[in-house]
Amino acid sequence: MPVPEIPWFQSASRRRRYLAGISGGADSVALLHLLHRAGFRDVVVCHLDHGLRGQASAGDARFVEKLAASLGYPCESGKADVQAMIRETGDSLETAARDARHAFFAACSRKHRCPRLLLAHHADDQAETILWNLLRGSRGLSGMRAEQVLQMDGKPVECLRPLLTMRRDELLAWLVSEKIAWREDASNAEPIAARNRLRNEALPLLSDIARRDITALLNRAADSSDELRVIERWAVEQAAALDPQGRLHVPRLRTLPREVQSACLYDYLRTSGVPELSRDLVARGLTLLDADGPPAVNLPGDRVLRRRAGRIFIV
Amino acid sequence: MPVPEIPWFQSASRRRRYLAGISGGADSVALLHLLHRAGFRDVVVCHLDHGLRGQASAGDARFVEKLAASLGYPCESGKADVQAMIRETGDSLETAARDARHAFFAACSRKHRCPRLLLAHHADDQAETILWNLLRGSRGLSGMRAEQVLQMDGKPVECLRPLLTMRRDELLAWLVSEKIAWREDASNAEPIAARNRLRNEALPLLSDIARRDITALLNRAADSSDELRVIERWAVEQAAALDPQGRLHVPRLRTLPREVQSACLYDYLRTSGVPELSRDLVARGLTLLDADGPPAVNLPGDRVLRRRAGRIFIV
Structure with missing residues (x-):
């Protein structure tokens, strides 16, 4: 062999x-x-x-x-x-x-x-x-x-x-x-x-x-998901949602589809070291973009995600 | 109730x-x-x-x-x-x-x-x-x-x-x-x-x-995958890989990550009505971007994906 x-x-x-x-x-x-x-x-x-x-x-x-x-x-x-x-x-x-x-x-x-x-x-x-x-x-x-x-x-x-x-x-x-x-x-x-x-x-x-080889199927499906995640990272770069101070730029975010906003906020929270990131937390964070949304959302670890003067940032 | x-x-x-x-x-x-x-x-x-x-x-x-x-x-x-x-x-x-x-x-x-x-x-x-x-x-x-x-x-x-x-x-x-x-x-x-x-x-x-409710988990996981697909569509738009004649622009494609190239080519083939699109077919199509790659790749239905003068298109 x-x-x-x-x-x-x-x-x-x-x-x-x-x-x-x-x-x-x-x-x-x-x-x-x-x-x-x-x-x-x-x-x-x-x-x-x-x-x-x-x-x-x-x-x-x-x-x-x-x-x-x-x-x-x-x-x-x-x-x-x-x-x-x-x-x-x-x-x-x-x-x-x-x-x-x-x-x-x-x-x-x-x-x-x-x-x-x-x-x-x-x-x-x-x-x-x-x-x-x-x-x-x-x-x-x-x-x-x-x-x-x-x-x-x-x-x-x-x-x-x-x-x-x-x-x-x-x-x-x-x-x-x-x-x-x-x-x-x-x-x-x-x-x-x-x-x-x-x-x-x-x-x-x-x-x-x-009636198929599920192992091969799962491997291929996961490859596709990995590709989608690479594309997501590229999309976050293209979205260019951070201002020169590294805060999220609200007017820019508002021009993006909801899903891309979500990816940008997730990326911002992750690189800021926020633990226990969940879909729920990101969804609550995005309410800061709503015209009648709250001005701040609590994060784990006594931190706060705040919107002020057209920027979203962690305090 | x-x-x-x-x-x-x-x-x-x-x-x-x-x-x-x-x-x-x-x-x-x-x-x-x-x-x-x-x-x-x-x-x-x-x-x-x-x-x-x-x-x-x-x-x-x-x-x-x-x-x-x-x-x-x-x-x-x-x-x-x-x-x-x-x-x-x-x-x-x-x-x-x-x-x-x-x-x-x-x-x-x-x-x-x-x-x-x-x-x-x-x-x-x-x-x-x-x-x-x-x-x-x-x-x-x-x-x-x-x-x-x-x-x-x-x-x-x-x-x-x-x-x-x-x-x-x-x-x-x-x-x-x-x-x-x-x-x-x-x-x-x-x-x-x-x-x-x-x-x-x-x-x-x-x-x-x-030991968990797999139905809820699968539903949430699929929601995430749907989001990733929306982000992919947005990324393809941002990639702007088509020239004014609707052909793929090779120099522009070459500036993109492999996974985004792949998404752009997939989208181009799909909107051109190419049937039986597979990962394999898209991977072969991408060889047209290689400096020493072939100038043409066969598609299903007697069509051909061709590279000429810095463009990729179907003939």
């Missing part, structure tokens, strides 16, 4: 260093082998034991260390106690596991002076994430980005997901054809009941109802 | 005539009673028997005629043989049922000189439609519009959906509290297996997984 073609590999520099988050599950094992075959030599394998799989965890760590050694890559192994973090902070499993990973990857990033982290998410993970975000009330459809800078423990880390267009089956078929071993269940470092149910119940049911 | 508040009722003129599509099911019966209580007097009840429910159909028609008479509304009853249409045209049940309704409503619209048609779709129908469109590969999320002009049998008919923000449960609770009767199953004039499975299996499963 031919080696799967990864578009990102074509343009990525082999001379740079990359961190790679490797659980030992099929997806990340495939990523590591594919990197090696594609000639990436300066890769640091980063493996975090979340402390959630008991004895099996130690086996995962040994497996990843051996794998790294066999490919000639250095390996960083970390250990977190996510259950203890949950007891301490009251956070959800998802949040605690993410914080543990972020702290670990940030430490690896500092130690190896490398701001780039490769992650093994693929198109099936993406479909699950899109549906998951939809169920949590995302704006439109949104999934993971192929390239995204995340703040991890105060450090900006560029997360790269080269496999995001690949299907899980393609990766598995390749591993099997190459007789490459992986750790079963190791990728389930996030045993989140809801996400597992999405994968095992919802996506198959929807595919069955649609 | 108080009469549910329907925002559309506040601004709609009581002096105009409206057609109302009434199946006899709970939703449309609620719509008709609510219209009557809100003081709408010039309403023509339009009931189509799709010929799909056998004996029960005649009962539905009698029920709707009596209901209309009791409220003092005239009633138009039509009868279609959707199964025969399917045998003749090979169309799907969904398409044939829609064509039958369109022909009937267009005839009612002509006879009563009324271009407005009220439909009883509510937020639960909307959630189902959003998911259904997603499963069929819609761009982003899209549902039904609260106001929409549809071409029915060559006649433009303005479809109005005043209940689109109401939940099915609210409507049912009100009907029960008012001791108003309806015909069970009559609203299932479209007994489409896939849609019924979405309603009865997929939406409950997703709500259970999310």
Whole structure:
């Protein structure tokens, strides 16, 4: 079986260093082998034991260390106690596991002076994430980005997901054809009941109802939504609704369609650091544009959005 | 129980005539009673028997005629043989049922000189439609519009959906509290297996997984997608990528982000009547902008998208 073609590999520099988050599950094992075959030599394998799989965890760590050694890559192994973090902070499993990973990857990033982290998410993970975000009330459809800078423990880390267009089956078929071993269940470092149910119940049911491959459909639909968001950002720039002092210019705003006003106000509030932005809050903010609207709208955190002398600004 | 508040009722003129599509099911019966209580007097009840429910159909028609008479509304009853249409045209049940309704409503619209048609779709129908469109590969999320002009049998008919923000449960609770009767199953004039499975299996499963009211979430997410599409249309206007002859202006296009170029080309192809527009086709069209791209790209229907002298146009 031919080696799967990864578009990102074509343009990525082999001379740079990359961190790679490797659980030992099929997806990340495939990523590591594919990197090696594609000639990436300066890769640091980063493996975090979340402390959630008991004895099996130690086996995962040994497996990843051996794998790294066999490919000639250095390996960083970390250990977190996510259950203890949950007891301490009251956070959800998802949040605690993410914080543990972020702290670990940030430490690896500092130690190896490398701001780039490769992650093994693929198109099936993406479909699950899109549906998951939809169920949590995302704006439109949104999934993971192929390239995204995340703040991890105060450090900006560029997360790269080269496999995001690949299907899980393609990766598995390749591993099997190459007789490459992986750790079963190791990728389930996030045993989140809801996400597992999405994968095992919802996506198959929807595919069955649609008689189509819903994973591919969700991926394409999310791409369209991403495009629309880029267009929205461009529209906000074109709207040029800020005055030289960075306040919203009421006469200019009034010339724009309601939806563009909304996008401009959302952008203004977001860049001003207003937390908990909601559609409702933006809608209330827009009442400042009405001739008989109020002169001020309360914002979270004791701040106020005020209209005065043809400008809207935060005080 | 108080009469549910329907925002559309506040601004709609009581002096105009409206057609109302009434199946006899709970939703449309609620719509008709609510219209009557809100003081709408010039309403023509339009009931189509799709010929799909056998004996029960005649009962539905009698029920709707009596209901209309009791409220003092005239009633138009039509009868279609959707199964025969399917045998003749090979169309799907969904398409044939829609064509039958369109022909009937267009005839009612002509006879009563009324271009407005009220439909009883509510937020639960909307959630189902959003998911259904997603499963069929819609761009982003899209549902039904609260106001929409549809071409029915060559006649433009303005479809109005005043209940689109109401939940099915609210409507049912009100009907029960008012001791108003309806015909069970009559609203299932479209007994489409896939849609019924979405309603009865997929939406409950997703709500259970999310532990949230997925119907409300889907409705809000689709509203956001609609807003993004309005912003996209505005962005295409702002992009001003057409020359005075209505051809795409290559130097101007090259100043725009890829996603805006894509939206401009899509809009140009759509308004030029190019059928079967796909993301792929638009992506291939955009290669005309590359310095080393081809000078022409084939379009469906023996047409060609060509670049010449700094313009892109269809020949």
